[in-house]
Amino acid sequence: MDEYTSFYRAEFTSVARTVHLIVHDRQRAEDVTQEAFLRLLQHWAKVSRYERPGAWVRRVAIRLATKQVRRERRRTLVERDTGPRPCADADSLDLDLMRAIRSLPASQRAAVVLFYFEDRPIVEIADLLDCTESAAKVWLHRARHRLAEALTEEVSEDVS
Amino acid sequence: MSLDRRMRDGVTHVAASIAPDVEAHLTRTLRRFRRRRTTRRVALAALAAVVIAGVPALQGAFDRGDGPLVAGANPNAQARALLEGTWVSPVATKLQVTDVLAAAGLGQHVDVVSLEMGLPVVWLLHFEATGYRARSASESLYDHGDWSVNGSTLTLRPAECPCVLTFNWRIDQDRLRLELLTDESPDLKGVPDEAYARALYTTVPFTRSRFGTPKPATP
Numbered sequence: 001m002d003e004y005t006s007f008y009r010a011e012f013t014s015v016a017r018t019v020h021l022i023v024h025d026r027q028r029a030e031d032v033t034q035e036a037f038l039r040l041l042q043h044w045a046k047v048s049r050y051e052r053p054g055a056w057v058r059r060v061a062i063r064l065a066t067k068q069v070r071r072e073r074r075r076t077l078v079e080r081d082t083g084p085r086p087c088a089d090a091d092s093l094d095l096d097l098m099r100a101i102r103s104l105p106a107s108q109r110a111a112v113v114l115f116y117f118e119d120r121p122i123v124e125i126a127d128l129l130d131c132t133e134s135a136a137k138v139w140l141h142r143a144r145h146r147l148a149e150a151l152t153e154e155v156s157e158d159v160s
Numbered sequence: 161m162s163l164d165r166r167m168r169d170g171v172t173h174v175a176a177s178i179a180p181d182v183e184a185h186l187t188r189t190l191r192r193f194r195r196r197r198t199t200r201r202v203a204l205a206a207l208a209a210v211v212i213a214g215v216p217a218l219q220g221a222f223d224r225g226d227g228p229l230v231a232g233a234n235p236n237a238q239a240r241a242l243l244e245g246t247w248v249s250p251v252a253t254k255l256q257v258t259d260v261l262a263a264a265g266l267g268q269h270v271d272v273v274s275l276e277m278g279l280p281v282v283w284l285l286h287f288e289a290t291g292y293r294a295r296s297a298s299e300s301l302y303d304h305g306d307w308s309v310n311g312s313t314l315t316l317r318p319a320e321c322p323c324v325l326t327f328n329w330r331i332d333q334d335r336l337r338l339e340l341l342t343d344e345s346p347d348l349k350g351v352p353d354e355a356y357a358r359a360l361y362t363t364v365p366f367t368r369s370r371f372g373t374p375k376p377a378t379p
Contacts, residue, residue: 017175097170153163
């Protein structure tokens with residue numbers, strides 16, 4: 001258990017930040033991350049022997065987060081007004097950028113977060129999103145072009 | 161500025177503002193882990209008791225008065241057949257949902273649940289071979305996915321969520337009553353999914369609809 005708690009303290013914030021960039025809601029990001037670490041604890045005897053247990057919990061958290069995003073879109077059918085919650089220092093954030101990311105479908109959103117925030121290569125993005133490399137490439141390509149259009153920025157050609 | 165540069169700067173800045181209380185989360189995670197383990201042990205013990213005593217686990221399928229089950233046929237298939245179709249609720253009010261959530265210790269979430277579900281509302285449940293849908297009479301879709309029946313236990317697997325909800329179900333005089341047993345869904349914006357599940361499925365009984373089936377909703 002000591003090993004698990006040390007791992008938790010070392011990794012929780014980093015996973016929560018990635019999840020937050022996908023779900024765009026601080027409370028929900030922390031809920032999802034906590035759920036992922038709970039599942040990790042349930043499988044700790046096995047996962048702790050993996051070379052990178054961090055990748056396991058990150059994959060679970062990202063999967064939960066993308067499903068939450070899809071679910072959230074479903075729930076918006078019944079919500080009256082659940083606009084994004086303002087961040088603590090919203091004035092200093094690039095709100096246009098966050099709105100543009102928020103408009104992306106869940107898979108594309110996750111792909112850009114892993115690419116730009118975690119600096120992952122395509123092969124790792126595919127692994128974390130549980131898809132083929134070509135699918136990850138397509139999601140990233142579409143996401144970058146949608147973001148460029150929304151933000152009227154120039155985009156270089158495809159990433160490798 | 162190029163998109164790549166703006167993206168990297170932007171997401172890094174946002175992420176840096178996230179500083180969760182890790183110790184509090186760790187404490188809650190360990191508590192939840194112990195609770196789940198206890199629940200699983202109790203469930204296994206109950207299952208063992210049922211098997212040992214020879215009590216029919218399919219009590220829900222046999223206790224109803226609306227349609228005898230055919231001897232020798234698969235009871236779960238027959239129970240499934242009894243559930244298939246459209247079920248409609250009376251108008252569910254915020255007051256009723258308040259009572260249900262308060263009884264489950266979830267009373268503090270009633271305002272959010274009421275707002276998001278648009279109470280008061282009439283709910284329709286539709287069970288068919290390909291899945292289930294829960295929606296309001298005004299066509300808002302709340303939930304959909306796969307479903308299965310094992311005796312008196314109805315299991316729902318929402319399509320958009322890696323979670324499972326289980327209910328005890330029974331039909332009395334053509335009224336379907338659901339009682340929530342478990343809901344493993346993660347919280348939504350700090351509100352336990354259990355609050356939504358109890359409100360939607362357990363507040364009022366459903367009556368079999370004699371009218372058509374709902375149109376597939378488009379999220």
